[in-house]
Amino acid sequence: MSNKILGILNLYDSPSLGGLTKNRTLGSTSFLGRFALMDFALSNFTNSDIDEINVLVKDNFRSVAKHAGTLKSWVNNTKIGRQNILINEKGIRDPKYNSDLNALRENDWILYEVDVDYVVIAPAHILTSIDFREVIDFHIKNEADVTIVYKHIKDADTTFLTSNVLTLDGNVIVDYVQNKGKSADANVSLRTYVVSKEAFIKWLRHRDYRDATSLRMLLETIISEQEEKVLGYEYTGYARCIDSLEHFVEYSFEFFDVKVADEVFRSDWPIYTLSRNTPPTLYGPKANVKNSFIANGAKVNGKVDSSIISRYVEVEEGASVKNSVILTEVVIKKGVKVENAVIDKYATIENDVIGKEDEHIYIPQGKKVR
Amino acid sequence: MSQKIVAMILAGGKGTRLEALTKKVAKPAVSFGAKYRIIDFPLSNCANSHINTVGVLMQYESVSLDEYIGNGEKWGLNGVRSLTTTLAPRQTEEGLSWYKGTADAIYANIDFLDQCDPQYVLILSGDHIYSTSYDEMLKKHIDNKAECTIAVYEVPIEEASRFGILVTDKKDNIVEFQEKPAHPTSNLASMGIYIFSYRTLRKALIKDAEDENSSHDFGKNIIPMLLGEGKKLIAYRYRGYWKDVGTIKSLHEANMDLIGDKADLNFDYIMGGYKVYSADLWSTPQYVGKGASVSDSLINQGAVILGKVKKSVISNDVVIEKGAVVENSVVMPNVRIEKNAVVKNAVVAPDSIVFADSSVVAEGDDVVLYARKVKSHE
Numbered sequence: 001m002s003n004k005i006l007g008i009l010n011l012y013d014s015p016s017l018g019g020l021t022k023n024r025t026l027g028s029t030s031f032l033g034r035f036a037l038m039d040f041a042l043s044n045f046t047n048s049d050i051d052e053i054n055v056l057v058k059d060n061f062r063s064v065a066k067h068a069g070t071l072k073s074w075v076n077n078t079k080i081g082r083q084n085i086l087i088n089e090k091g092i093r094d095p096k097y098n099s100d101l102n103a104l105r106e107n108d109w110i111l112y113e114v115d116v117d118y119v120v121i122a123p124a125h126i127l128t129s130i131d132f133r134e135v136i137d138f139h140i141k142n143e144a145d146v147t148i149v150y151k152h153i154k155d156a157d158t159t160f161l162t163s164n165v166l167t168l169d170g171n172v173i174v175d176y177v178q179n180k181g182k183s184a185d186a187n188v189s190l191r192t193y194v195v196s197k198e199a200f201i202k203w204l205r206h207r208d209y210r211d212a213t214s215l216r217m218l219l220e221t222i223i224s225e226q227e228e229k230v231l232g233y234e235y236t237g238y239a240r241c242i243d244s245l246e247h248f249v250e251y252s253f254e255f256f257d258v259k260v261a262d263e264v265f266r267s268d269w270p271i272y273t274l275s276r277n278t279p280p281t282l283y284g285p286k287a288n289v290k291n292s293f294i295a296n297g298a299k300v301n302g303k304v305d306s307s308i309i310s311r312y313v314e315v316e317e318g319a320s321v322k323n324s325v326i327l328t329e330v331v332i333k334k335g336v337k338v339e340n341a342v343i344d345k346y347a348t349i350e351n352d353v354i355g356k357e358d359e360h361i362y363i364p365q366g367k368k369v370r
Numbered sequence: 371m372s373q374k375i376v377a378m379i380l381a382g383g384k385g386t387r388l389e390a391l392t393k394k395v396a397k398p399a400v401s402f403g404a405k406y407r408i409i410d411f412p413l414s415n416c417a418n419s420h421i422n423t424v425g426v427l428m429q430y431e432s433v434s435l436d437e438y439i440g441n442g443e444k445w446g447l448n449g450v451r452s453l454t455t456t457l458a459p460r461q462t463e464e465g466l467s468w469y470k471g472t473a474d475a476i477y478a479n480i481d482f483l484d485q486c487d488p489q490y491v492l493i494l495s496g497d498h499i500y501s502t503s504y505d506e507m508l509k510k511h512i513d514n515k516a517e518c519t520i521a522v523y524e525v526p527i528e529e530a531s532r533f534g535i536l537v538t539d540k541k542d543n544i545v546e547f548q549e550k551p552a553h554p555t556s557n558l559a560s561m562g563i564y565i566f567s568y569r570t571l572r573k574a575l576i577k578d579a580e581d582e583n584s585s586h587d588f589g590k591n592i593i594p595m596l597l598g599e600g601k602k603l604i605a606y607r608y609r610g611y612w613k614d615v616g617t618i619k620s621l622h623e624a625n626m627d628l629i630g631d632k633a634d635l636n637f638d639y640i641m642g643g644y645k646v647y648s649a650d651l652w653s654t655p656q657y658v659g660k661g662a663s664v665s666d667s668l669i670n671q672g673a674v675i676l677g678k679v680k681k682s683v684i685s686n687d688v689v690i691e692k693g694a695v696v697e698n699s700v701v702m703p704n705v706r707i708e709k710n711a712v713v714k715n716a717v718v719a720p721d722s723i724v725f726a727d728s729s730v731v732a733e734g735d736d737v738v739l740y741a742r743k744v745k746s747h748e
Contacts, residue, residue: 033655261654261657275650279403279637280404281670282628283669284633287665288663290661290663291660293657294656294658294669295655296405
């Protein structure tokens with residue numbers, strides 16, 4: 001008998017990407033013109049044979065519902081397993097208490113529905129291709145209560161600043177504190193956890209834990225008081241923490257490097273997403289495209305260099321787009337120059353938009369730039 | 371379960387003139403327009419016409435086509451009031467027999483139609499490229515109280531002798547059917563798209579089945595029979611893009627219709643007004659590389675372009691390596707065109723490799739078909 005795994009995508013655990021995440025969750029933010037960021041974590045669930053898939057939503061529910069729907073794009077068998085969007089209705093009425101842990105408490109009915117053995121919790125903003133089966137095997141073999149997935153990185157002074165740094169004694173995590181960027185060399189938490197059933201129930205229902213409001217706080221407490229066996233599992237594959245607009249741009253452009261693309265887009269690890277039935281990309285006679293990702297439905301008749309062009313974007317004749325991320329249904333009019341910009345959906349660009357290489361200019365959804 | 375209209379799509383043909391492209395797949399499953407298979411068009415048209423019962427008649431290489439059609443989900447034809455089913459020849463009490471003609475294929479599935487109990491039956495061909503809704507045609511059929519409505523396409527009179535031609539009176543009543551006439555008296559070519567009132571169709575099919583001399587074909591037998599019986603048959607003039615791709619050359623041409631000067635005219639016709647639905651292949655995003663150049667082309671997601679592409683249709687999961695040149699060509703899914711290879715005026719079959727420094731080139735107006743499959747199970 002295989003174990004029953006409950007997968008929870010935790011959208012509470014989402015840094016702000018400025019204007020991009022003003023009206024949508026980070027998880028529903030477009031990535032590479034083809035995906036939403038949540039596709040990566042959800043596909044990791046699917047590819048790890050997890051049938052019970054849940055999305056814990058904090059806000060901007062509409063953007064999640066639009067992309068995730070009933071989560072049918074990420075199920076292996078449409079009859080096996082249940083998929084749920086979990087919302088914290090109490091939290092919506094009283095945002096002070098709207099934390100991930102409280103949202104899980106509000107949704108503890110899921111424990112009646114699913115006779116779960118282990119719970120896997122993962123965020124949307126840390127992109128990985130973790131095989132959870134291996135983490136769960138590790139968790140079982142070492143009889144852990146909680147396993148935190150971490151990665152050893154050498155640029156912790158500039159990345160994963162929203163994550164915790166962990167100190168290990170063998171497998172055991174003995175210290176778990178916020179990464180303050182003091183050391184470049186560090187084990188950073190991927191904010192991905194495997195929790196045994198008993199521990200999970202305790203978190204949700206035991207009065208000793210009542211004071212903890214967020215998962216992170218709870219984990220910090222558990223580790224400092226050494227109440228449960230919390231182990232670290234080292235993951236060595238691709239991992240990026242999207243915690244700012246600049247990182248969002250940097251990690252998007254990184255995929256132009258075939259080494260990065262090949263590491264993430266593996267034939268044995270597909271990234272599933274919502275199907276949109278868009279026609280292929282149409283290139284006009286004046287198109288001049290280099291080093292870019294171009295999504296289906298786009299029409300390109302201008303110059304595109306080192307950029308990401310999403311669905312139904314039009315780049316008209318004589319227009320040029322460089323080092324930019326262009327979201328769905330944006331029109332770049334004739335002769336207009338766009339450089340170092342992030343242009344949100346439905347915008348019309350009739351005049352030049354020029355940002356800085358290390359500070360991309362953001363154009364809000366639907367804006368008309370004249 | 372009574373249905374107003376049921377669509378029956380004839381998808382059994384081999385398409386011999388498509389040579390290696392149909393060596394292992396039926397013609398309706400041949401790749402088209404960088405993303406689609408030919409049968410996506412009639413199936414999407416059905417979906418866009420709110421027809422929710424569709425039977426797909428198959429015979430040649432039915433397994434892969436059957437797998438592709440599935441339960442119709444790719445075209446949304448799997449809703450609560452939908453039924454999509456594939457209908458291959460079967461063994462019955464009378465024995466086992468292949469479909470002997472287009473009419474015989476429908477006759478053999480009369481039990482299926484009886485069960486659906488439709489008022490109207492729409493007969494479609496699985497290998498036509500056009501994007502439409504059949505609503506207007508059905509309305510004309512009903513308004514005119516016709517027994518059969520045939521979609522016709524106006525062709526240049528000098529080409530009319532290549533088609534089945536319908537002669538009509540001023541009110542579009544069909545008065546005569548001419549099969550590939552030497553001296554045509556009309557330029558209305560039958561598109562092989564029919565709406566029948568089911569009771570009329572049922573009777574005609576049974577009568578035709580009893581006729582040993584019949585070739586059991588809609589154009590050759592059923593239509594002339596109904597005309598002979600004085601039934602009301604009318605023509606529905608279809609205006610818009612429509613192509614019957616029978617040869618490598620015409621398949622190439624239909625692909626080219628989507629790009630270049632013709633794109634404005636056809637692209638939106640084919641892929642705009644009525645959406646065309648297809649399989650989602652979970653391909654990665656399309657990448658155009660640093661030294662690449664792309665113009666006047668239609669390219670699907672999952673393609674990686676590192677070479678030069680001009681006036682071409684490039685499907686999903688195609689890799690065009692550095693220094694390779696692809697011009698005026700159709701490259702089907704999962705093809706690798708290696709370094710410095712030259713592909714010009716060609717159709718490259720799915721899963722092929724064009725080796726480094728080699729060339730696949732046709733001169734002038736000719737089109738060459740290239741098929742060299744990578745064998746993975748040997």
